[in-house]
Amino acid sequence: MQPLAQIIAQHPVFSGISAASLQLISGCARNVCIDPGQFLLRHGEPAHTLYLLRHGHVVLEIAAAGRGTLAVQTLGPGELVGLSWLLPPYQWSYDVRALELVRAVQIDADCLRRKSEADHDFGYDMMKRFMPVLVQRLQATRLQLLDVYGTGR
Amino acid sequence: MAPAAEFPVSQTAPEPLLPRVVCVHRRRRDAPRVWTLELQTAGEPQPPFAAGQFNMLTAFGVGEVPISFSGDPAAPQRLVHTVRAVGAVSEALVRLEAGAPLGVRGPYGKGWPLEAADGRDVLLVAGGLGLAPLRPALYQLLAQRERHGRITLLYGTRSPRDILFRRELAAWGTRGDLALEVTVDHATTPWQGHVGVVTALIAHARFDPQRTLALLCGPEIMMRFTAEALCAAGVAPEAIHLSMERSMKCGVGTCGHCQFGGFLLCRDGPVLPYALLRAPLRVREL
Numbered sequence: 001m002q003p004l005a006q007i008i009a010q011h012p013v014f015s016g017i018s019a020a021s022l023q024l025i026s027g028c029a030r031n032v033c034i035d036p037g038q039f040l041l042r043h044g045e046p047a048h049t050l051y052l053l054r055h056g057h058v059v060l061e062i063a064a065a066g067r068g069t070l071a072v073q074t075l076g077p078g079e080l081v082g083l084s085w086l087l088p089p090y091q092w093s094y095d096v097r098a099l100e101l102v103r104a105v106q107i108d109a110d111c112l113r114r115k116s117e118a119d120h121d122f123g124y125d126m127m128k129r130f131m132p133v134l135v136q137r138l139q140a141t142r143l144q145l146l147d148v149y150g151t152g153r
Numbered sequence: 154m155a156p157a158a159e160f161p162v163s164q165t166a167p168e169p170l171l172p173r174v175v176c177v178h179r180r181r182r183d184a185p186r187v188w189t190l191e192l193q194t195a196g197e198p199q200p201p202f203a204a205g206q207f208n209m210l211t212a213f214g215v216g217e218v219p220i221s222f223s224g225d226p227a228a229p230q231r232l233v234h235t236v237r238a239v240g241a242v243s244e245a246l247v248r249l250e251a252g253a254p255l256g257v258r259g260p261y262g263k264g265w266p267l268e269a270a271d272g273r274d275v276l277l278v279a280g281g282l283g284l285a286p287l288r289p290a291l292y293q294l295l296a297q298r299e300r301h302g303r304i305t306l307l308y309g310t311r312s313p314r315d316i317l318f319r320r321e322l323a324a325w326g327t328r329g330d331l332a333l334e335v336t337v338d339h340a341t342t343p344w345q346g347h348v349g350v351v352t353a354l355i356a357h358a359r360f361d362p363q364r365t366l367a368l369l370c371g372p373e374i375m376m377r378f379t380a381e382a383l384c385a386a387g388v389a390p391e392a393i394h395l396s397m398e399r400s401m402k403c404g405v406g407t408c409g410h411c412q413f414g415g416f417l418l419c420r421d422g423p424v425l426p427y428a429l430l431r432a433p434l435r436v437r438e439l
Contacts, residue, residue, distance in 0.1 A: 068341045069342045070340070071341065071342075071344060071348040073348050073349045074346075074349060076357065077357075140349055140350045140352070143350045143375070143378060144349070148281070148371075148372040149280060149281035149282075149310055149311040149338065149371070149375075
C-alpha cells in the first residue's frame with residue numbers, strides 16, 4: 001500500500017508540493033472508501049472536510065421541491081470535492097453523493113485552516129492550489145448559465 | 154416502410170445554384186425539435202460528399218437553409234440531414250412527411266481534414282446538434298480504424314433528453330476502440346452520467362497532444378472554450394479544426410452573406426483550423 005503522503009503528492013491539486021507542506025497536509029488526512037449512494041457531504045451541514053478523489057465519481061446535487069433532485073456537476077478521479085470550508089460560514093451548499101464505489105483522501109478542513117493560519121506561507125500555497133479549482137468551476141458554471149446548446153446549431 | 158415517393162420534378166443539377174428535387178424517405182425525431190431526414194432521389198446518382206460538408210435544403214414556398222450532412226459518406230445515395238426546427242424554413246423541413254418533396258443543392262464547402270488523421274489520435278468534441286456534422290467523420294474514422302491512434306468522442310448537450318443518436322451512442326459506447334464520454338449541463342435523478350460542461354471532459358480524455366487531430370462542432374462559444382482548453386493541454390492550434398456557422402445563402406462564395414473576417418465560410422469553410430480562426434473569433438463585431 002502506498003503511504004498517504006505519496007498518494008496526496010500524486011493528486012493533481014498538490015502537484016509539486018514541498019515535503020514540509022506535504023507533511024502538514026498528511027497530518028490532517030486519511031484514506032476513505034465510500035459506498036455507492038452514500039453521501040460525502042450534506043447541504044447545510046458544517047463544512048469540516050474536503051476530499052481528493054482517487055477512484056469513482058460523485059455527483060453534486062440539490063433537492064428542489066416539485067422538481068426532484070437536480071444534478072449540478074459530476075466529479076471524478078483527480079478532482080477535489082468540497083470548497084465551502086475555505087470561507088465563512090463554512091457550510092455545504094450542495095449534497096454530494098457517490099455514484100459508485102469511491103476511494104478518496106479525506107482531509108480535515110479545520111486542521112488545514114488552523115495550519116494555514118499558523119503558517120501563512122503554507123496557507124498562501126494552499127490558497128494558490130485551491131483558487132484555480134474555484135476559477136475553473138466558476139468558468140464552467142458561467143458556460144452552463146449561458147445555456148449554449150439552447151439555440152443555434 | 155415509407156410510401157413510394159412521387160417526384161414532381163426530376164432533374165439533375167447542371168447549375169450550382171439550381172436545386173435537385175428529392176423526397177423525404179423517412180423522418181425520425183432525435184430530440185425535442187430535432188429531426189433526422191433521410192432523403193430519396195429519383196434514381197439519378199447523387200454527388201459524393203465529404204464529412205463536414207453541407208447541402209442547401211429548400212422547403213418549397215418557404216426558403217432555403219444550409220444543413221450539414223449527418224449520414225455516412227460511404228453511402229452518398231442515402232442523403233441524411235439532421236435539422237433543428239429554429240426558424241420558418243427548418244420548421245417547414247421537419248414537418249415534411251414521407252414522400253414530400255424538397256430541394257437539395259450541394260454539397261458545398263470544405264469538410265473535416267480526415268486525411269490528416271492517419272497515424273494520429275483523433276479527438277472529436279461535439280456540443281448539442283454539433284454531433285450531427287461530426288457523425289460522418291466518425292463513420293469514416295471507424296471504417297478505417299486501423300489507420301488511427303486513439304479515437305475519442307466527447308459529447309456535451311443540454312439535458313439527457315437532448316442527446317442525439319442514442320442508439321448509435323450506445324453501440325459506440327460498447328466498442329473497445331472508441332472512447333466515448335457524454336455530459337449534460339443539467340440533469341435530474343435517473344441520469345447517472347456526467348453533469349458539467351464538455352470542456353471538463355478534456356482533462357480526463359486520453360490523447361497525445363503532440364499527435365492529436367481535434368475536430369470541434371457545436372455552438373461557437375463552446376468551440377472557443379474547447380479550443381482554448383485543448384491549446385492549454387498542448388494541442389497545436391493548427392491541429393484543432395472548428396466547423397463554423399454563419400448565414401450561408403448562395404453556398405458558392407458569391408453573395409458574401411457568410412463572410413467571417415477574411416473567409417467566406419460556405420467556400421473556405423465551414424471547417425477551418427483554429428490557427429486561422431483564433432483572431433477573428435475574438436472580434437466582437439464578427
